Amino acid sequence: xxxxxxxxxxxxxxxxxxxxxxxxxxxxxxxxxxxxxxxxxxxxxxxxxxxxxxxxxxxxxxxxxxxxxxxxxxxxxxxxxxxxxxxxxxxxxxxxxxxxxxxxxxxxxxxxxxxxxxxxxxxxxxxxxxxxxxxxxxxxxxxxxxxxxxxxxxxxxxxxxxxxxxxxxxxxxxxxxxxxxxxxxxxxxxxxxxxxx
Amino acid sequence: xxxxxxxxxxxxxxxxxxxxxxxxxxxxxxxxxxxxxxxxxxxxxxxxxxxxxxxxxxxxxxxxxxxxxxxxxxxxxxxxxxxxxxxxxxxxxxxxxxxxxxxxxxxxxxxxxxxxxxxxxxxxxxxxxxxxxxxxxxxxxxxxxxxxxxxxxxxxxxxxxxxxxxxxxxxxxxxxxxx
Numbered sequence: 001x002x003x004x005x006x007x008x009x010x011x012x013x014x015x016x017x018x019x020x021x022x023x024x025x026x027x028x029x030x031x032x033x034x035x036x037x038x039x040x041x042x043x044x045x046x047x048x049x050x051x052x053x054x055x056x057x058x059x060x061x062x063x064x065x066x067x068x069x070x071x072x073x074x075x076x077x078x079x080x081x082x083x084x085x086x087x088x089x090x091x092x093x094x095x096x097x098x099x100x101x102x103x104x105x106x107x108x109x110x111x112x113x114x115x116x117x118x119x120x121x122x123x124x125x126x127x128x129x130x131x132x133x134x135x136x137x138x139x140x141x142x143x144x145x146x147x148x149x150x151x152x153x154x155x156x157x158x159x160x161x162x163x164x165x166x167x168x169x170x171x172x173x174x175x176x177x178x179x180x181x182x183x184x185x186x187x188x189x190x191x192x193x194x195x196x197x
Numbered sequence: 198x199x200x201x202x203x204x205x206x207x208x209x210x211x212x213x214x215x216x217x218x219x220x221x222x223x224x225x226x227x228x229x230x231x232x233x234x235x236x237x238x239x240x241x242x243x244x245x246x247x248x249x250x251x252x253x254x255x256x257x258x259x260x261x262x263x264x265x266x267x268x269x270x271x272x273x274x275x276x277x278x279x280x281x282x283x284x285x286x287x288x289x290x291x292x293x294x295x296x297x298x299x300x301x302x303x304x305x306x307x308x309x310x311x312x313x314x315x316x317x318x319x320x321x322x323x324x325x326x327x328x329x330x331x332x333x334x335x336x337x338x339x340x341x342x343x344x345x346x347x348x349x350x351x352x353x354x355x356x357x358x359x360x361x362x363x364x365x366x367x368x369x370x371x372x373x374x375x376x
Binding site for chain 1: 321324325328329331332335336338339342345346351352355359362365366369
């Protein structure tokens with residue numbers, strides 16, 4: 001039998017089917033290639049840029065207020081920022097998470113250093129830190145963050161968490177939080193040393 | 198007749214090519230947002246055109262909510278920026294969190310190098326030494342905790358491990374630049 005002859009099965013798999021299979025194959029290959037080349041765009045680049053811009057402006061506004069001794073204003077500004085919007089779920093790229101941790105870390109630090117402004121208890125501040133950490137608050141830093149995403153802002157948030165646990169007398173949890181911060185900072189250091197020329 | 202000239206691998210090849218082409222416009226990474234959130238925002242396109250070509254803008258609630266808030270964000274940005282300009286602050290728009298890998302002493306302030314800083318120009322030794330400060334501060338906190346938990350293995354181990362990391366970081370800071 002001639003293998004190239006058109007049997008009944010072959011006729012059912014028409015050109016359209018083969019094209020569809022080819023499209024899927026081509027798309028998959030292209031996706032893998034772009035991913036490996038780090039060329040996959042964030043789902044919402046506009047959101048990321050807007051967030052970055054806003055955070056930049058807020059930081060400078062907070063700098064000015066702190067310089068003038070207006071800690072209440074600085075805290076209020078960061079509290080407004082904290083209320084969002086922040087990207088969630090699939091839009092929460094590592095860059096967006098860093099921006100969020102940056103804002104939360106600065107807010108909590110300011111609140112801890114200036115308890116005279118609308119004083120919060122360590123428990124209330126812990127709730128803010130955990131809100132900032134999001135899902136990774138329930139796990140360890142490495143599992144929640146991954147080596148690739150290690151950054152100083154998340155490290156600071158973990159360290160603040162440790163300080164707040166310590167203030168609450170929850171030493172075991174404080175130790176775990178400090179170790180998480182230390183782990184992230186160590187990853188960052190190794191990365192720097194690995195880049196030595 | 199015509200079909201006989203197109204055997205199956207011709208169809209698959211055509212499909213592969215088509216599939217590849219379909220993905221390209223959807224995946225091209227915007228240079229304004231690549232890798233670092235510190236991309237120069239001034240170089241970014243207006244929000245409207247970016248929104249139009251926003252890739253993979255899913256119909257999730259998140260996306261919709263964020264999209265609706267973009268105008269608010271921009272309005273807020275313009276308001277704060279105008280106030281800053283009035284106060285004599287120039288608008289450099291170079292927010293770059295990744296320029297600060299060193300972090301801060303434990304939960305302290307992250308060093309403020311975020312404005313108008315070229316990431317590549319930030320001195321590597323400075324970053325290493327900033328990290329050393331953070332690591333040693335955390336080590337001190339851990340060891341202080343360990344002192345009040347004398348005899349507890351976990352605390353003792355954590356303290357010795359943290360101290361070793363602090364020493365390593367100190368060595369890296371001291372020898373940086375001479376290697």
